Amino acid sequence: KQEVTQIPAALSVPEGENLVLNCSFTDSAIYNLQWFRQDPGKGLTSLLLIQSSQREQTSGRLNASLDKSSGRSTLYIAASQPGDSATYLCAVDNAGNMLTFGGGTRLMVKP
Amino acid sequence: GAGVSQSPSNKVTEKGKDVELRCDPISGHTALYWYRQSLGQGLEFLIYFQGNSAPDKSGLPSDRFSAERTGGSVSTLTIQRTQQEDSAVYLCASSLDRWGGGGYTFGSGTRLTVV
Numbered sequence: 001k002q003e004v005t006q007i008p009a010a011l012s013v014p015e016g017e018n019l020v021l022n023c024s025f026t027d028s029a030i031y032n033l034q035w036f037r038q039d040p041g042k043g044l045t046s047l048l049l050i051q052s053s054q055r056e057q058t059s060g061r062l063n064a065s066l067d068k069s070s071g072r073s074t075l076y077i078a079a080s081q082p083g084d085s086a087t088y089l090c091a092v093d094n095a096g097n098m099l100t101f102g103g104g105t106r107l108m109v110k111p
Numbered sequence: 112g113a114g115v116s117q118s119p120s121n122k123v124t125e126k127g128k129d130v131e132l133r134c135d136p137i138s139g140h141t142a143l144y145w146y147r148q149s150l151g152q153g154l155e156f157l158i159y160f161q162g163n164s165a166p167d168k169s170g171l172p173s174d175r176f177s178a179e180r181t182g183g184s185v186s187t188l189t190i191q192r193t194q195q196e197d198s199a200v201y202l203c204a205s206s207l208d209r210w211g212g213g214g215y216t217f218g219s220g221t222r223l224t225v226v
Contacts, residue, residue, distance in 0.1 A: 034214050036217070043117075043218055046214055091154075093215075098144060100156075
């Protein structure tokens with residue numbers, strides 16, 4: 001059974017810092033890995049999708065990497081802003097019919 | 112539609128009543144998923160549809176929960192005889208195919224409160 005762990009569970013940083021969120025998974029036979037953002041009381045917004053054959057994806061200030069063999073992914077956020085404050089969720093698709101989510105990292109960026 | 116649409120956005124119901132939650136996926140997406148997020152908890156997989164069939168119902172928490180999908184599009188999640196522990200945000204997602212082609216797109220969810 002796939003298990004997904006996200007570290008840290010919570011993170012508070014001053015505005016402008018570069019930061020790294022970590023995601024690890026136990027079963028490396030994945031189809032893809034997706035990073036989401038969730039604002040309080042809201043649904044999930046997709047940030048980046050990495051297919052199993054890819055090593056990384058970039059969108060604006062966000063960069064996500066994937067190392068299947070070691071079961072790890074990182075989400076790098078450059079020059080963080082208060083608007084980046086949210087919960088970031090890592091989700092792995094290895095069954096082709098569902099996502100397994102990590103517990104999330106709750107990020108607070110202070111002005 | 113442009114995104115995954117869920118209705119209602121909020122639902123308050125009395126314990127013991129039945130509720131129906133609706134999900135309208137992105138047009139052309141053949142796979143549809145229901146998840147549940149309880150307060151302070153992670154996302155819990157409930158059920159998955161490929162077309163109109165549900166090959167995986169393993170996540171439904173009890174026989175009070177059922178779901179259907181008609182015409183390969185709209186899906187309805189029904190909870191009978193609601194209990195307080197059913198209070199949660201119910202999220203629907205769709206993808207191009209069962210292999211998560213193009214990734215998963217989530218709706219804004221239905222916040223269910225059972226009083």
